[in-house]
Amino acid sequence: MSAAYQQAFERFSGTLDRGDRDRRQARFERFAGAGFPGPHEERWRYTDISGLAAREFALPAAADIDLGETLLAGCDHLVYVNGYLDRTRSTAAALHGVAAAEGPDDDGIAALNAAFDGGGLQLRLASGETLPRPLNVVAAIAAPSAPGMVHQRHRIELGENSQATVVFQFAGRGGERLATQRVEIRLAPGARLMLYRVEDEAAGGTLLSTIQASLARASTLRAVTVDCGGGLARHDFNIALDGAGAEAALAGLYRPQAGGHVDNHAQVVHAAPHCRSRMLFRGIVDARTRAVLNGRVVVQPGAQKTDSEQRIANLLLSPRAEVDAKPELEIYADDVKCAHGATVGRIDETALGYLRSRGIDAGQARALLLRAFAGEVLARIGLPALRAALNARLGFPAEEPIEP
Amino acid sequence: MLEIKNLHARVEGKDILKGLDFSVGAGQVHAIMGPNGSGKSTLAHVLAGREGYEVTEGSVRFDGQDLLALPPEERACLGVFLGFQYPVEIPGVSNLTLLKAALNARRKRNGQPEIDPADFLAWVRDRAKLVKIDPKMLSRGVNEGFSGGEKKRNEILQMLVLEPRLMILDETDSGLDIDALKIVSDGINAMRSPQRATLLVTHYQRLLDYVQPDRVHVLARGHIVRSGGPELARELEARGYGWLEAA
Numbered sequence: 001m002s003a004a005y006q007q008a009f010e011r012f013s014g015t016l017d018r019g020d021r022d023r024r025q026a027r028f029e030r031f032a033g034a035g036f037p038g039p040h041e042e043r044w045r046y047t048d049i050s051g052l053a054a055r056e057f058a059l060p061a062a063a064d065i066d067l068g069e070t071l072l073a074g075c076d077h078l079v080y081v082n083g084y085l086d087r088t089r090s091t092a093a094a095l096h097g098v099a100a101a102e103g104p105d106d107d108g109i110a111a112l113n114a115a116f117d118g119g120g121l122q123l124r125l126a127s128g129e130t131l132p133r134p135l136n137v138v139a140a141i142a143a144p145s146a147p148g149m150v151h152q153r154h155r156i157e158l159g160e161n162s163q164a165t166v167v168f169q170f171a172g173r174g175g176e177r178l179a180t181q182r183v184e185i186r187l188a189p190g191a192r193l194m195l196y197r198v199e200d201e202a203a204g205g206t207l208l209s210t211i212q213a214s215l216a217r218a219s220t221l222r223a224v225t226v227d228c229g230g231g232l233a234r235h236d237f238n239i240a241l242d243g244a245g246a247e248a249a250l251a252g253l254y255r256p257q258a259g260g261h262v263d264n265h266a267q268v269v270h271a272a273p274h275c276r277s278r279m280l281f282r283g284i285v286d287a288r289t290r291a292v293l294n295g296r297v298v299v300q301p302g303a304q305k306t307d308s309e310q311r312i313a314n315l316l317l318s319p320r321a322e323v324d325a326k327p328e329l330e331i332y333a334d335d336v337k338c339a340h341g342a343t344v345g346r347i348d349e350t351a352l353g354y355l356r357s358r359g360i361d362a363g364q365a366r367a368l369l370l371r372a373f374a375g376e377v378l379a380r381i382g383l384p385a386l387r388a389a390l391n392a393r394l395g396f397p398a399e400e401p402i403e404p
Numbered sequence: 405m406l407e408i409k410n411l412h413a414r415v416e417g418k419d420i421l422k423g424l425d426f427s428v429g430a431g432q433v434h435a436i437m438g439p440n441g442s443g444k445s446t447l448a449h450v451l452a453g454r455e456g457y458e459v460t461e462g463s464v465r466f467d468g469q470d471l472l473a474l475p476p477e478e479r480a481c482l483g484v485f486l487g488f489q490y491p492v493e494i495p496g497v498s499n500l501t502l503l504k505a506a507l508n509a510r511r512k513r514n515g516q517p518e519i520d521p522a523d524f525l526a527w528v529r530d531r532a533k534l535v536k537i538d539p540k541m542l543s544r545g546v547n548e549g550f551s552g553g554e555k556k557r558n559e560i561l562q563m564l565v566l567e568p569r570l571m572i573l574d575e576t577d578s579g580l581d582i583d584a585l586k587i588v589s590d591g592i593n594a595m596r597s598p599q600r601a602t603l604l605v606t607h608y609q610r611l612l613d614y615v616q617p618d619r620v621h622v623l624a625r626g627h628i629v630r631s632g633g634p635e636l637a638r639e640l641e642a643r644g645y646g647w648l649e650a651a
Contacts, residue, residue, distance in 0.1 A: 349455070354492040354546075357452050358506040358562065359480035368505065372496025372545070397505070 001032060004056035005112075008149070012059055012116060023100060028115035034108030046292040046324050047234050047263040052206065057178050059083070059116070060148030065140045065173055072167060073385045075136035082141055083118040083150035092135055097122035099155055109208050113151045113180040120154035120181075125162035127188070134165035134194075134383060141205070143175030154183045158191035158219075167196040167386060172205030172231055181209040187219035189243060195223040196386065200393065201231030203259050210236045217243030217272075223250045224380050225264070228393050230257035237266040241275035241303075249278040253377040255394055256289035263292035270303040270336075279310040282377050283325065284370055287318035296328040297340070303333045310340035315347060315373055364397065371396035405430045405467060405601045406451075406570055412461035413443075413450045420446040422626035423462070426619075428570075431598040435612055435637060436605045438623035439645040444605045445489060447623070448574040451603075452486035453479050466570060480506070481513040485568030487559040489575040494546035499558065502546050503528055503565050510566070531564040535591050553584040560591035571595060572603045577611035589614030609641035622648050 009028045013021045039048040060082045071077055071089065078095055079086040085096045098119035105111040121137050141150050158164060170181055179201075187193055201207045207229075213221055227233055239248045254262045268277040277297060285291045295310045310327045327340040347369055355365035371378075374394065381387040391398060406428040413421040420443045428434045436444050450457045451464060453476035464471040471479060494502075508518045519527075532539050535557045547555050556576055563571060576588055592602065592615050604615060612620075612634065620636040621628045622645070629648050630636065640648075 348494075350492050351494045351497075353454055353476070354488070354494065355497070355502065355505075356476045357454070357480055357486055357488075358502060358566070359477050359509040360502070360505045361477045361509065362475070364505060364509075365477075368497050368501065369494070372494065375496045 001035060001053050002056050004058060005032070008058050009115060020100075024115045027101065027105065027111045030105055031108050031111035031115055034111060036108055043265065043294075046290075047232070047261065049206065049208070049232070049234065052178060055147060055176070055178070057147045057149035057176075060141070060143050060146070060150065063142055065142050067138065067140060067171075069389060070138055070140070070169060070171060072134075072136045072383060072389070074383070075134045075167065078121055078135065078137045080120070080137075080139045080152065082143075082148065083139075083152060085119075095121055095123055095135070099153070101153065106210075109180055110182065110210065113153060113182050113210075116149070116151035117153040118151060120152040121156065121166070122154070123156045123164065123166065125158045125164060125191075127159040127161060129159065129162045131164035134167060136167045136169065138169045138171070139179070139181060140171045140173060141177050141179055142173040143177045145175070147176040147178075149178040151180045152182070154181070156183065156185045156193065158187050158193055160188045161190035162188070163192045165194040165383075167198070167383065169198045170201065170207055170209065172201040172207065172229065174202055175204060177205035179205065179207045181207065183209070183211040185211065185213035185221070187213070187215045187221060187246075189217040189219060191216070191219045193221050194382065195221065196381065196383070197223065197225045197235070198386075198390070199225075199227045199229055199233045199235070199262075201229035201233050203230045205229075205231035207231065207233045209233070211238070213239045213248070215239065215241050215243060215246035215248060218245040219243065220246070221248045222380075223248075224377065225250070225252040226377070226390055227252075227254040227256065227262040227264070228390070229262070230260040232261045234263040235265065237264070239268045239277070241268065241270050241277065242272055244272045244274045246272065247276045251280040251377045251380050253282050253374050254291050254293070255284040255374070256291060258286070258288050261290040265294045265296075267296040267298070268308065270297070270299045270306045270308065273302065273304045273306070275303065275306055277308040279312075280377065281312045281325075282374055283312075283314040283323055284374065285314060285316055285321045285323045287320040289321065291323045291325075293323070293325040294328065295326070295340070297330070297338060299331040299333050299336050299338065301332045304335040306333060306336040306338065308336070308338045312342040313373075314342075314344045315370070316344060317347065367395060367397055406603070407465040408462070409464075410462035411447075411450070411464060412459065413446055414458045414460050415446060415456065419460070420626055421450065424623075424628055426621055426628065426631065428601045428603060430601055431596075432618045433596065433602040433604065433615060434619045434621060435617040436603060436621050436623055437607070437609075437637065437640060440607070442623040443626045444607075444623055445574050448486055448572050448603070448605050451572055452476055452484060477509065480568075481510050483569030485563050485566060485571050487556075487563060487571070487573040487576045489578065491547050491555040491559055493548050493550075495548045497546050498544060499542040499546050500528065503542075503562065506562070506566055528565055532561055534564055534594060535561045535587055537561055552579045553581065556580055556588055557584065557591075560588050563595065564591055567595070569599060570601050570603070572605065574605045575607060576604075577606055577608065585611065585614065609637045612637045624648055
């Protein structure tokens with residue numbers, strides 16, 4: 001481990017009060033002991049981040065980043081730049097806070113995140129409450145002059161039958177960067193959360209994100225994730241269906257840009273009976289990019305009447321493109337319905353030829369076919385501004401109004 | 405308008421067309437008939453520029469331009485339209501998206517701005533009426549879940565919307581019941597004009613009862629074995645292809 005981590009921690013903890021400092025010291029020591037996971041670990045086989053240990057990151061200074069069109073219209077905003085709350089652009093600044101990390105750390109990354117956590121969204125809704133507008137949380141990082149790292153932890157707790165829509169956008173904008181983002185979600189009985197997670201990490205950056213969600217009885221989590229960056233991104237999305245009748249629907253699209261590496265590990269644990277889970281992933285992978293998708297469903301003893309489905313489809317745009325997609329299933333109950341499948345294919349040349357025969361040039365025809373492939377995921381995005389922004393970012397033609 | 409000279413073409417290493425010569429003038433309808441495997445569909449695809457069809461000899465000129473030198477999308481923008489024998493299903497790309505993209509590709513090539521969305525919808529709705537296609541179907545993926553007859557009508561709809569100058573219809577009549585055949589023929593006839601030319605590729609004379617050709621060419625084993633007027637089609641209907649293939 002480079003001495004830079006220790007130095008960064010000393011500088012950071014010097015600003016904290018005693019109790020906080022001690023708590024974080026323990027976390028930092030755990031990180032120093034565990035380090036970053038290595039490729040010998042099965043879960044990290046295809047994504048080697050062991051090199052991070054030798055890097056010399058410091059907590060960056062506040063900076064001004066041009067967020068362009070990143071902020072979504074029609075939403076309340078909570079904006080972080082280099083980990084600092086941007087009060088001028090945050091209409092929901094009151095929701096910012098730092099909460100002491102709870103429970104043991106899963107691994108070195110979680111300990112690192114807890115040690116340096118600069119705070120984030122703290123959303124708590126009372127029973128029956130509905131968030132009036134979608135909440136757009138933006139975390140942007142730029143480290144143009146010196147290697148910088150940012151660590152943030154967000155928490156969403158929805159009371160009984162409450163409802164919210166939250167959009168996380170993680171954007172890296174140049175320089176050598178490391179970011180860890182952790183989102184902890186607790187849904188009380190009957191609560192409903194629509195969650196979006198968009199990653200656009202530029203080359204030179206590493207983003208390690210973890211979303212932990214625990215769903216009580218009859219609560220619902222719907223999530224859409226999109227990866228469209230050219231940096232290295234690793235996401236762990238862990239959903240625990242803890243109460244009977246809980247439902248999780250996770251849809252993800254990944255299309256790494258040139259040089260990009262995206263690794264999604266999604267796991268749903270059915271810990272209670274009568275729960276339903278859906279996973280749908282679509283990947284578009286070109287040469288000089290790498291995508292990893294691991295979908296895992298675990299049905300614990302007693303989780304009878306589980307209804308789960310995993311569908312993974314990938315499109316390779318080049319003979320040299322590579323994707324590692326694996327659905328996994330572990331079942332310890334006998335009265336369950338679990339389906340899973342993964343496919344890897346190429347663009348449909350017959351369809352391409354048909355479109356071209358109508359006068360549409362090859363580039364646009366391909367873009368239309370790619371949009372169609374991605375459409376099953378993008379169609380689940382209920383925020384028109386986000387869908388339009390992603391269409392543009394992914395190089396797809398704008399959508400047609402469909403009213404004949 | 406269309407001049408084909410000594411056309412030889414090969415598919416998957418196999419010579420299919422072995423020297424075709426004929427011309428279609430503006431305002432004319434020519435029928436290409438012949439038994440299965442004679443090269444009719446190959447001719448249609450070679451003219452449209454489908455990949456995998458290799459022209460080994462000869463030339464094709466469209467309004468004096470070397471058609472074979474152009475990629476399929478440019479041929480289409482020039483006004484060449486191929487009605488497919490087996491129209492392709494493209495889930496996720498709606499019929500409207502295809503039509504609009506195709507129309508705008510032509511406009512772009514002609515230096516025109518993109519079509520106004522309201523004008524576009526009105527135009528498509530108007531054209532859909534001619535082939536009795538419910539405009540609601542046009543929001544669905546291209547040919548997605550369409551019956552065989554609907555697919556063929558949809559080809560004709562695309563033709564009516566795009567208003568090509570050379571219409572090549574590859575067995576558009578196959579698999580149609582009599583009502584659908586009538587709709588399809590009406591669509592083709594609606595497009596006939598002194599500025600347009602039509603090439604009907606067909607196995608049967610049936611379509612020619614509804615769309616009167618000016619010339620009929622019979623293709624066998626990659627050659628045109630006979631050319632004549634509309635009466636040749638009727639003779640084929642009565643006698644079959646055997647007598648010509650043997651010749």
